[in-house]
Amino acid sequence: MKNLVLTSILLLFFGSCAVSLFSECQCYDRTETGWQEASLWFQNDDSYSLFNATIDIRKNHYTGLMVMNPLPVDGHRVIFMTEFGLKVFDMEFSSAEGFNLYYCMAALNRKPVIKTLRNDIGLITGNERADCPPSALCNEKAGETVYKFKINRNRYYYTVDNETLKISSVLQTSPLFKKVRIEFYGAGGNRPDSVTLEHYNTTLIIKLAHINGIIKTSDE
């Protein structure tokens, strides 16, 4: 009886863990080539993207605009500001110089928060990504291929639509637990129409909706 209870608990435990992910997929020999054909959002953009953004961290709710501006070589400058124009954070992901935090408002300026935001924004913009070759899982029924990367203790699962070759979701896990899920919604192009990022083990949700901002050419 005890063994039955223990086995049930273990089954329940592992059932909700990363181990049982993508059970409907099959291992597939379409690895590096397929991944190279897949297109990361934001990676080929030649001008800024402007999003209506909300970030919920624990009990705090931040709204405003998020600007993602591509760097000349590779990477992005990402600025999140309130509707009134006051910056919440200003960070840069550069392939040459790495990550740089230019500014973060006092309420969020703590190492664990910065580390998490760096991870999350980096995953959204595709700047925090693996250089190692992936393994692939294919779900022919859904018309998707899932590329799996291992970096240290973390695993990253990028789901790519086989037809559009666009990434529809990213899942970050530890060896046992799901950590972060990102869903991208978009018809195509270099930027998605909307993005939703959610953490499994803490209250942190980021929602972005692309807007066509009114931009005025500087006339100073």
Add this chain to the structure above:
Amino acid sequence: MHRLIILMVLNLVTCALNVSAQDGYVPVVDAGDFKSRLESVSEAVQTIESDFIQEKKLSVLADKIISKGSFSFRKQNNIRWEYTEPYRYLIILSGGRVFISEESGQNQYDLESNRMFREMNRFISGCIQGDILKDDAGYHIEYLENEKEYFVKLVPSSRVLREMLNEVQIAFDKADLTVTRITMVEPGGDYTKISFVNKKLNTDIPVEKFSFN
């Protein structure tokens, strides 16, 4: 040696004059008179309605991000600030409470228990009514003027606030001493400039405009 010192002083004075000449501003001779006239106007104004254009300048972007909306003020300290382009966002400060309506939903907060909104309320109403100019402890204040406007520069005394804002600039129309422009300059030079247009004073603004329903 004396000649050298005189030349240096003349050079400095010339530079200073050139700067203010380029901006068109000169120091106000009698700041006290300006402040007392502003206070009289503030007492006479019961309501303000205005459209606004907000320009956000980021050094990383060649162009400015423009937002537009409307602003309403009713004594005492009832403020309605509504963005209509390129997003919808409404904030109402009234009766010690804050109401926010945005794309993702609505929220209400108590001003007393929320320091950030309390400071925001104090700042906005202080700028609009000119009360912020009485805050000698909170800001180092410089008064300038040209033909058309008074231009006041406020540098926060608080180190914490200076990390966010290097300087606040408020422009008052000389014709009626109402605020025409507020510019918030950040360390590094990025700024937010809010220009008020189509201003109407002392119109009948219904109380419902500041309600949360």
